[in-house]
Amino acid sequence: MEQELNALPRRAFLGNISKAGILGSLAAFLPGSSSAEVLQQLTAKPAEGHIFLTKPYLQVPAPDGMTVRWITNKLCYSWVEYGEGNNLNQKAHQVTAGLVDAHNRINKVALKNLKPGTQYSYRVVAKEIVDFKPYALKYGETITSDSYSFTTPKLNPETVEWLIMNDIHDRPESIPHLMKLNGTDNYDYVFYNGDLFDYQTDEQQIIDHMLTPSAFSSTKPFMFVRGNHETRGKFCRELADYFSNKDGKGYFAYQWGPVFNVVLDTGEDKEDTHPVYAGIVDFDDYRMEQAKWLEEVMTSSAFKRAKFRVVMMHIPHFHSGDAHGPLHVRELFAPIFAKHKVDIVISGHTHKFGVWPPSAEHPYPIIIGGGPRDGNRTLIKVKADQKTLNLTMLKDDGTEVGKYSLKA
Known part of the structure; x- marks a missing residue:
């Protein structure tokens, strides 16, 4: 069954989401920096923790695929756990030219080789990257969203x-x-x-x-x-x-x-x-x-x-x-x-x-x-x-x- 649309992720973000509203004013003190760039430069206060700024949202529907996007407040390595029906037995992350997308907050994972006209469950996971040296990467807190579901379009739908x-x-x-x-x-x-x-x-x-x-x-x-x-x-x-x-x-x-x-x-x-x-x-x-x-x-x-x-x-x-x-x-x-x-x-x-x-x-x-x-x-x-x-x-x-x- 589909989750209720208004369900919050496991770490409630609505109380924290307004904190990012300070970014517009912060950008004014850093000439040439967009709000997204300012956020990447900040280290969130420990009390804020690692949170989702959005629920996952779906893009590019196709009979054999679906793209999942979401935004976090910290730089992460992120992925999608998904599967047919109620299963979450598969994992997908985004790879660009041999590099897995990581150390970013604006996340995109394109799910491929899906079956047409099939219901899938999914959730998104984000593991904070607290230190990224050339030969030593250190992870921090991992957060997981609630589970949601979508149905891929049929191959040749009548309507x-x-x-x-x-x-x-x-x-x-x-x-x-x-x-x-x-x-x-x-x-x-x-x-x-x-x-x-x-x-x-x-x-x-x-x-x-x-x-x-x-x-x-x-x-x-x-x-x-x-x-x-x-x-x-x-x-x-x-x-x-x-x-x-x-x-x-x-x-x-x-x-x-x-x-x-x-x-x-x-x-x-x-x-x-x-x-x-x-x-x-x-x-x-x-x-x-x-x-x-x-x-x-x-x-x-x-x-x-x-x-x-x-x-x-x-x-x-x-x-x-x-x-x-x-x-x-x-x-x-x-x-x-x-x-x-x-x-x-x-x-x-x-x-x-x-x-x-x-x-x-x-x-x-x-x-x-x-x-x-x-x-x-x-x-x-x-x-x-x-x-x-x-x-x-x-x-x-x-x-x-x-x-x-x-x-x-």
């Missing part, structure tokens, strides 16, 4: 169901609130379609405003693509260290049952030369890189054979104003979408939810989720089988504010 949230904008209470709107309906995963934050401040913001509120993520995976606000702030370049995407990029494609999904990182909404960016962004080239990749993906046999072809990206290329970002996205992606007969595009960004049916400009529907204020937040639910894809958009009071259906 897929997922939930989409966007434009949370540092309002962490919105995540559990919107998740409750799903009730007891099944879902395979959650997709965060950008602007979970106003701008990137430090590690604690990621923990408090995304990972901890995503209580489901120890048993159900989530995927994440940046919005334009995730490209801002002093910690934006470290953001990717906390998430895993297929192929390790900010844009990616994957198939789950009858749906082939394409995820695009639409970047910023202003010109690269805008003074606020101080000359240190280049999103035009990044979007052109994606357009080249997109053409290759959409000419693949898997894309062509799929019952449904869905694009998810933060900035919609229509119905989002005439700023440089949306217009550049339109220039690059719209011809490719039309040429390869995309079925539906799902976005956010405008803070005005809506459903725009196919038109002369875009021969496919565009769905835009709302947010971030009360009364404008939305949960998008998508369910597809071999014949039909149904999308429903719920406002934060549970009322339906949009729907669309497609036939294969």
Whole structure:
């Protein structure tokens, strides 16, 4: 059986997690250091001990694999204990170029060679490294999380169901609130379609405003693509260290049952030369890189054979104003979408939810989720089988504010 989603790890961390909040101010006294770097330089007080700063959270679901991530407050050697059913009889750690990942706090272990459509139990273990000399390593305290479970996707599932949230904008209470709107309906995963934050401040913001509120993520995976606000702030370049995407990029494609999904990182909404960016962004080239990749993906046999072809990206290329970002996205992606007969595009960004049916400009529907204020937040639910894809958009009071259906 799955563990209760709100269960705490064996060493309770909620009372300690706020201590890491001092890191933002500490970084100010160490010029050039991010909060994550500051934390690595500190030695925690003995009374604090060794603790988990997050529960484990699941990424990159596949029929034969699942990636487990978690964060500790001390530098460690960490691993996952897992097995089929209720067993924990296997161990996995991450190896990079012959070196086992260690002496780090931000942990990632990709479980491989799993069986499709199978339930697995797992827990994470972290052994503190208190001294790391070239030929003498000294371990400290070992901590172990509670056990959780997940089920790998089937090899060729007949159906897929997922939930989409966007434009949370540092309002962490919105995540559990919107998740409750799903009730007891099944879902395979959650997709965060950008602007979970106003701008990137430090590690604690990621923990408090995304990972901890995503209580489901120890048993159900989530995927994440940046919005334009995730490209801002002093910690934006470290953001990717906390998430895993297929192929390790900010844009990616994957198939789950009858749906082939394409995820695009639409970047910023202003010109690269805008003074606020101080000359240190280049999103035009990044979007052109994606357009080249997109053409290759959409000419693949898997894309062509799929019952449904869905694009998810933060900035919609229509119905989002005439700023440089949306217009550049339109220039690059719209011809490719039309040429390869995309079925539906799902976005956010405008803070005005809506459903725009196919038109002369875009021969496919565009769905835009709302947010971030009360009364404008939305949960998008998508369910597809071999014949039909149904999308429903719920406002934060549970009322339906949009729907669309497609036939294969």
